[in-house]
Amino acid sequence: MTGNPASKNAVSTTNACKLCTPLGASLAFKGVEGAVPFLHGSQGCATYMRRYIISHFREPIDIASSALGEKHAVYGGGPNLKKGILNVMKKYSPSLVGVASTCLTETIGDDMGLILHEFRNDFGDLDLPDVVHVSTPSYQGTHSDGFNRAVHALVDQLADPEAAKSERVALFPGMVSPADIRLLKDIFREYGLTPTVLPDISETLDGPALEDYEPVASGGTPVSEIKALSGAAASVEFGSCLPKDSAGLCLEKRFGIENDRLRIPLGIRGADALHDVLCELSGLECMPRRYKLERGRLVDAYVDGHKYVFGKRAVVYGEENLVVALTAFLAEIGVQPVLVGTGAEGKGIAASIEAACEGVLPELPLVREGVDFHDIAEEAETMSPELVLGNSKGQRYARAWNAPLIRVGFPIHDRFGGQRLKTVSYEGTQELYDRIVNALIEKKQSDSPVGWGYI
The missing domain is CATH 3.40.50.1980 (Nitrogenase molybdenum iron protein domain)
Structure with a gap:
C-alpha cells in the first residue's frame, strides 16, 4: 500500500529522509584506489558533504571543489573546473578524479563532458589522471541515486572493451558498511572466487591509525581492475530498487557479462540467495561448512x-x-x-x-x-x-x-x-x-x- 507522499498541510521539507545526490557520488568515488572526489559547484557543497561523511566514518576526508561564486553563475564554471583539477593533481597526485555536478552547475547548464574534453586537449602533454564525471543535481534524486550513478559512470567510462577475459567476479554491493565489504570479500574468497568490489570502502573509509597523515587514503578498487571489468566472468549486484542503467546491467548490455541482481543479503532468505549464487558461480554443490554453521546458529537465535x-x-x-x-x-x-x-x-x-x-x-x-x-x-x-x-x-x-x-x-x-x-x-x-x-x-x-x- 502506498500513501500520498506530501502532507496536505506541509509547505516545505522540514527534515528530509534523504541526503544530497553528490554526497552519494562522493562516497562511491572514495571507494576507488587513489581517487579524489571533486564537486563542480560552490565550496559550501563540499563542506556539507565532508561533515556528514566524517561524522559517520570518523575518518578524515578531502572533497575538492571548483569553488564557484556569483560571477560563475553568469559566465560558467568551466575555467574553475579545469583549474581545480590541475590543483588536485598538484596536491594529491591522484589516479582518478571523480567529478560530480551540483545544483548550481546543472542549473546554469555547464556541459561537464565538453569541459573535460577540452581539459584533456589543453593539458594532454601532462600525465593526466583518469577523470570520470557524473550528473548529480540534488533536486533530482537522493544520495543513493548519486552513489549508483557514480558506480555506473565508473564502469561505463573506464571499462576497456579490449580487456582480456578473466575469472574475476564483479561485485557491486551498494551502500553497505566497510565491515560488510570486508565480510563479503572473505565470503567470496571462501568459495574460491576472486571479487572486484566496486566501490571498495573497506579501508578508505575505515582505516588504521597512522603516524603520518595520508592525503589520499590507501585501499580502494584499483583503477586497473575497473578497466578490466569488461572481461569479468560474472557480476553480482545488490539492490531491489536499482535503476535500469546500473553498473551490473551496463556490463551485461555492453559486454555480455551475466548479472545476478539480489536484494541486500539480510536475513536468512536474503543470505540464502547470495550463497546459492556463489555456489553456482564457484561450482560447489553446497555452501562451505563454515556458513552452514553460521546459518544454523542464526536459526537457533531466531528460536x-x-x-x-x-x-x-x-x-x-x-x-x-x-x-x-x-x-x-x-x-x-x-x-x-x-x-x-x-x-x-x-x-x-x-x-x-x-x-x-x-x-x-x-x-x-x-x-x-x-x-x-x-x-x-x-x-x-x-x-x-x-x-x-x-x-x-x-x-x-x-x-x-x-x-x-x-x-x-x-x-x-x-x-x-x-x-x-x-x-x-x-x-x-x-x-x-x-x-x-x-x-x-x-x-x-x-x-x-x-x-x-x-x-
Missing part, C-alpha cells in the same frame, strides 16, 4: 529470541534498497512493519516489498515515498510503533514515540562505530538480530517500576 520480537510493530525508514531488505528481514523474525518511509520516489519500492514479503507478512506495511520525517511522524503517531529501524536522523521521533531506535544505514552520527556495523549474510544478520532483541529487553527493563534482573 531463542522469538518471544521478545514476535508481534512488535516497527517503523522503517532510509535508503530504498536497505528498507526493502530490512522489511523482509523483520517479516522473517515475526515483527510487523507498519510504516516504511524513504525519500526516494518512483523506484517500485512498494512492489519490491510486496514481492520480498509474499507469504510471510499477514498485512503489508504502508509505504511512503518521497517523504520527509514530518510526514513519517504524522503517519506513525497513530500506529503505536514499538521499534524503529533507520539512521540517526530519526532519533527525535523514536524518542517521542518512546520506541527504541536500531541504528542502521547512513548516516549514524550520534553513536560510535557506524562504519563497523554489519548487516549482510548470516553473520551480519546475527549481529543485527542481537541488537534488536537486546534493545527490546532494555526497553522492558527501563519501563518497569521494579526493574528486571533476569528476562
Whole structure:
C-alpha cells in the first residue's frame, strides 16, 4: 500500500529522509584506489558533504571543489573546473578524479563532458589522471541515486572493451558498511572466487591509525581492475530498487557479462540467495561448512529470541534498497512493519516489498515515498510503533514515540562505530538480530517500576 507522499498541510521539507545526490557520488568515488572526489559547484557543497561523511566514518576526508561564486553563475564554471583539477593533481597526485555536478552547475547548464574534453586537449602533454564525471543535481534524486550513478559512470567510462577475459567476479554491493565489504570479500574468497568490489570502502573509509597523515587514503578498487571489468566472468549486484542503467546491467548490455541482481543479503532468505549464487558461480554443490554453521546458529537465535520480537510493530525508514531488505528481514523474525518511509520516489519500492514479503507478512506495511520525517511522524503517531529501524536522523521521533531506535544505514552520527556495523549474510544478520532483541529487553527493563534482573 502506498500513501500520498506530501502532507496536505506541509509547505516545505522540514527534515528530509534523504541526503544530497553528490554526497552519494562522493562516497562511491572514495571507494576507488587513489581517487579524489571533486564537486563542480560552490565550496559550501563540499563542506556539507565532508561533515556528514566524517561524522559517520570518523575518518578524515578531502572533497575538492571548483569553488564557484556569483560571477560563475553568469559566465560558467568551466575555467574553475579545469583549474581545480590541475590543483588536485598538484596536491594529491591522484589516479582518478571523480567529478560530480551540483545544483548550481546543472542549473546554469555547464556541459561537464565538453569541459573535460577540452581539459584533456589543453593539458594532454601532462600525465593526466583518469577523470570520470557524473550528473548529480540534488533536486533530482537522493544520495543513493548519486552513489549508483557514480558506480555506473565508473564502469561505463573506464571499462576497456579490449580487456582480456578473466575469472574475476564483479561485485557491486551498494551502500553497505566497510565491515560488510570486508565480510563479503572473505565470503567470496571462501568459495574460491576472486571479487572486484566496486566501490571498495573497506579501508578508505575505515582505516588504521597512522603516524603520518595520508592525503589520499590507501585501499580502494584499483583503477586497473575497473578497466578490466569488461572481461569479468560474472557480476553480482545488490539492490531491489536499482535503476535500469546500473553498473551490473551496463556490463551485461555492453559486454555480455551475466548479472545476478539480489536484494541486500539480510536475513536468512536474503543470505540464502547470495550463497546459492556463489555456489553456482564457484561450482560447489553446497555452501562451505563454515556458513552452514553460521546459518544454523542464526536459526537457533531466531528460536531463542522469538518471544521478545514476535508481534512488535516497527517503523522503517532510509535508503530504498536497505528498507526493502530490512522489511523482509523483520517479516522473517515475526515483527510487523507498519510504516516504511524513504525519500526516494518512483523506484517500485512498494512492489519490491510486496514481492520480498509474499507469504510471510499477514498485512503489508504502508509505504511512503518521497517523504520527509514530518510526514513519517504524522503517519506513525497513530500506529503505536514499538521499534524503529533507520539512521540517526530519526532519533527525535523514536524518542517521542518512546520506541527504541536500531541504528542502521547512513548516516549514524550520534553513536560510535557506524562504519563497523554489519548487516549482510548470516553473520551480519546475527549481529543485527542481537541488537534488536537486546534493545527490546532494555526497553522492558527501563519501563518497569521494579526493574528486571533476569528476562
